[in-house]
Amino acid sequence: MARYIVGKLLQMLFTLWVILTVLFFLFRLGLPDPTVALVTDGLSPEDRAIVTERFGLDRSLPMQYVMYLGNVLTGEFGRSFHYNAPVTAIVGERVANTLILMLPAILISYTVGPLLGVLLAWKRGSKLEAGGITTGLVFRSAPMFWVGMLLIMFFGIQLGWFPTSGMRTFPYEAANFFDKIFTLDFLHHLILPTIVISLYYTGLPMLIMRNTMLEVMGEDFIEFAEARGLSKARIMYRHAARNALLPVVTQAAITAGLAVGGQVVVEVVFSWPGLGLEMFNAVRTSDYPLAQAAFMLMATIILLLNFAADIVYGKLDPRVSYSSQGAGV
């Protein structure tokens, strides 16, 4: 078990290193003059010298690369042009804002989705199944930003039931992050974006669950359970579902990756002050250090979530031997 985890961890660090490298060369390729990417225009010559020194901009490219890795490791991403503040200080809270929006929504999707999937498999051939599949596909086809716009228009503006932007109603005072989110006002702001994300992501686990359930239901142990006279609900949810969960977990890991990217549009539509919105603004204002840091953080979040899913996967599936790298997912 420990070897499996360490292996996955090493794999994750390797991936992170590759991404950092790709990012470094991508920026060098796009911006032949790296000072542009790190030094804002209005900087005094002294400050310019400090930045040049810290990032080794006067040295050779390999040396710059090494210093870049060192800076990333120590959390030194430079100063944001737009905020004129260290990037690390800005993105810290944004990460929390993003996670507090994303994780509950994904959790809802991957709880409700599989449960509905079991129901669909159970009611195979019925109108409910056909309707459920179609609905799931339709929600997966509607772009999140568009659903968000519609919900804001209808429930936010027309009916006035929900706030249409941000995490809290201004002005508000909060000593720290938890002070900010443990309020009804925050929950009120959270509802619409959560619905948008959940609607989009529920369809996939539902359909996957249904498909695997149908496969599992043909297996012997289900017939045994039926022969033992267990109730249909018990067979479905206790016996079959447990064995059909694996592909859903695999998909959860992939979805986490997609969600971090897809989050951007939701944050933009709802003006949610998360990492995605920050990245969006950084791109608009050509704030290179901020954009770079935001991207790295997003990639890191995806890797961590994938890592977590790998661990869960390993726990769930006895067939996964911890000694192998489990290349085939």
Added chain:
Amino acid sequence: MRELFLLLWRSITEDRLATFGVIVVVLLVTVALFAPLLATHDPYAMTERVEGTALWVRGERVSIEEGIAADTLYSVSADGPENYIAAGAGGAVVRYEEGSWSDIETPTTETLRAISAAGGRSITVGHNGTVLWYTDGEFEQVDVPSSADLFGVSLTDDGTALAVGEDGTVLHLDDGRWTVIEVPVARDLTAVALIAPDYGYAVGARGTLLRFNGADFEEVASPTFRDLLNVTFYDRSAGYAVGERGTVLRYRDGEWSEEQGALTRTLRSIAMVSAEEVQVVGTHGDMMRRVDGTWQQVATGYSRHFRGITSDGETTVVVGTDPYINSLARPSADHFFGTTHNGRDIYSQVIHGSRTALLVGFVAAVMVTVIGTNVGLFSGYLRGRTDNVLMRIVDIMYALPLEPFAMVLVLLWRPGIHIIILAVGLLTWRTTARIIRSQVLSLADRPFVKAARIAGASPLRIIYKHIAPNVLPLAFLQLAVAMAFAITAEATLSFLGLGPPRLYSWGTILHQARLSGAWRTAWWWVVPPGLLIMLSVVSVFFISRALEVIANPRLSRR
């Protein structure tokens, strides 16, 4: 191959949703191909609207009443307290009575350029010698001895009237008889003011001023050479004329003199409440008022052209309007999906947008499928180190979030359609690669592959000649899935403003709606493009579900 097509045909026609999907996709492709023919407007053109408008000025309060007539109103006249009558293009006449405007039927469709009300009657004149009398609530066409375009008319309480028009045309109504009066100029006459049967003035092009003495006209020395467009008299000794480029002429005790106005654009109409209280309106929402001997601009807050004004001192009514930008119009027969904040036709944008969506979707999907299938083939057949390296790359691809990756590309280069295709194509082949690989893994041990290997076929030959045909159905399924994903991705990235700014796609339309801020209320701007994204993606999903049965025969057994 024939069998495969038959199977394909059967599985699609048997599945109602897949049939629906195919129909929608065929329709969308047709729309994209014939977009320029189907679009009713130029998607970039700011469409304009012409509509008769009334502007009310009561004391300091200014308010606008839109859509009181279907076309431009040229002139307004008071025919009683709080009673107004206005005439305009297309023979339209509207009357304000008891607090609301109503259309009055006229026997003409000619443009009516001027209306004058006096003593309970009205007379209106227009193009091609049109003269209409309004008595007892009904219009009646009058035969006049001229077919020239008439631009101005003035009616006195006792029933005499003058009408003026192109090339020095003057018609005189006296004792119920219309006669032509010869005048010493051949220039266009634009307006006339008759305050008594024997006293009036007509004005016209190039500063023309003509005095009327009851029988004929005499040219008066004019202080301007600019075109004069209107004239009004309060009494015999006080009058005003206005014209091009802010020209204001004042008449006092037999003398015309030029006055310094407060506006510089074309002035169209004058209202005199007394000898000193005067208001003037003009193009582009211009309005000015004479206060204590000097002209002061009145801010109306509107930019539409004003054509006619009448005032009793307390209430002022201004009519007019030329084409103005048809901003945020609701869906109508003219604009099926309404218009944007700068008057662009959303229906045409959506039609044109289908091209971008399908093109980007298809190109990116082909790219994804080609890369993904090849990676899957090599990874699955060669195994070992190649497989390991390729699958690590796939893992890395899964860690790169698509939207932020595209944003980095745009940050470093420039927004464009190639960035979107590149981002989708470079990142999302990962799923295809995994799926094809697992299929190839099971194929690689089949006897026919082993036989080929023993016969000495090279790995390349085995991969492309023997294995590839067997994964082709699965690759096509992945093409469909990739296409659905690419369409969504294109829309999403364009919505974030990462697409080409001058090329419409469904995402770009929504991006502009968001930028304008109008999307919160203008549902007609938001619903259609999103609906089409949803429709095209769900159709591809429906089709791919039917394809799944062919690609994955295990499913069909059940």
